[in-house]
Amino acid sequence: MKFAIITHVQHIKNDNFYFGYAPYIREMNIWLQYVDEVIVVAPLVNKELNPIHEKYHHSNLRFRTVLEFNITSVANIFKALFKLPKVFSTVYSAMYQADHIHLRCPGNMGLIGAMVQILFPKKPKTAKYAGNWDPNAKQPFTYKLQRWILSNTFLTKNMQVLVYGDWNNQTNNIKPFFTATYSESDKKVIEPKTLEGCIDFLFVGTLSKGKQPLYAIQLIEKLHQQGKNVRLNLYGEGILRDNLEQYIFENKLESIVSLKGNQSKETVLKAYQTSHFLILPSKSEGWPKVVAEAMFWGCVPIVSKVSCVPYMLGYGERGIQLEEQLEKDVSQTIRLLSDELLYQKTASEGQNWSRQFTTDKFEDEIKKLL
Numbered sequence: 584m585k586f587a588i589i590t591h592v593q594h595i596k597n598d599n600f601y602f603g604y605a606p607y608i609r610e611m612n613i614w615l616q617y618v619d620e621v622i623v624v625a626p627l628v629n630k631e632l633n634p635i636h637e638k639y640h641h642s643n644l645r646f647r648t649v650l651e652f653n654i655t656s657v658a659n660i661f662k663a664l665f666k667l668p669k670v671f672s673t674v675y676s677a678m679y680q681a682d683h684i685h686l687r688c689p690g691n692m693g694l695i696g697a698m699v700q701i702l703f704p705k706k707p708k709t710a711k712y713a714g715n716w717d718p719n720a721k722q723p724f725t726y727k728l729q730r731w732i733l734s735n736t737f738l739t740k741n742m743q744v745l746v747y748g749d750w751n752n753q754t755n756n757i758k759p760f761f762t763a764t765y766s767e768s769d770k771k772v773i774e775p776k777t778l779e780g781c782i783d784f785l786f787v788g789t790l791s792k793g794k795q796p797l798y799a800i801q802l803i804e805k806l807h808q809q810g811k812n813v814r815l816n817l818y819g820e821g822i823l824r825d826n827l828e829q830y831i832f833e834n835k836l837e838s839i840v841s842l843k844g845n846q847s848k849e850t851v852l853k854a855y856q857t858s859h860f861l862i863l864p865s866k867s868e869g870w871p872k873v874v875a876e877a878m879f880w881g882c883v884p885i886v887s888k889v890s891c892v893p894y895m896l897g898y899g900e901r902g903i904q905l906e907e908q909l910e911k912d913v914s915q916t917i918r919l920l921s922d923e924l925l926y927q928k929t930a931s932e933g934q935n936w937s938r939q940f941t942t943d944k945f946e947d948e949i950k951k952l953l
Contacts, residue, residue, distance in 0.1 A: 594623070618953070685710070856880045
């Protein structure tokens, strides 16, 4: 089988291998076990590799570079007009040669792919919609357009669209799905964490406006001010790093807040295993892997109510759903910190739920799709 991937994920070439964002690459490597040839259509950038990058594992992979573009302003739209003919041509050529077409959405390349796949109604196709599929969510027009095309069974034929969450009134090609990080063999028993001594919180994600790392810091700051023995470690990099460092310095939080930067998956794994809580006040998510990963190790999530997160948290049974009003969120966090039995129950239920979704189960589902 010749398998074509259309994705907006930036790639880096190093020693004739292609690297990309590690969670995406790890997932795609599971798909690629069951195909003979791979064509990847994606942007190629000149950047240094770091711990959040991994490489494809396939002996017969061809890469077709497309120029990055966006349509976020009038000037960028005009620039995009000059790039789009070549992008469309490259995507069409890859789809024409493929036996199976796979789209990664939402994103600019996902939108192009969603349009071009209409010309191949007989070819088997899958689309992984890794964003928020909630029909009522406020989203950019291009995201809504991708969702409309993918769920329109007149335009989109012979495709299974994998989405996070189980939503009402969907067309029959929309398939509720999940993602996974750990295998059955990773289900190691770990000692329950107690609320004695210092209570460790962590944030895992890009230091960007959408992930709201400052809100996580302010939540810890308020808990500290109320006499709680707390500590926060933030894993990830992003454009807000300088602002966060300044906030930490100005508010004398160096003893309780640390910016760890990008770290290896082994380092982050250790943090999940030793931390009591994960904070993710994100404005937009699909299936936030870090939430499921934290729960896998008995780390209780404190997360915004976006996308399928309420479902993941059992609507409050397996974690704290943020109201994004600081005083309210501090109060509900303190309630859990003050009740050891409730904390243990919440952590245990989260762990039991998360451990249903292993890479073994994921691989079985991918086999069925292919």
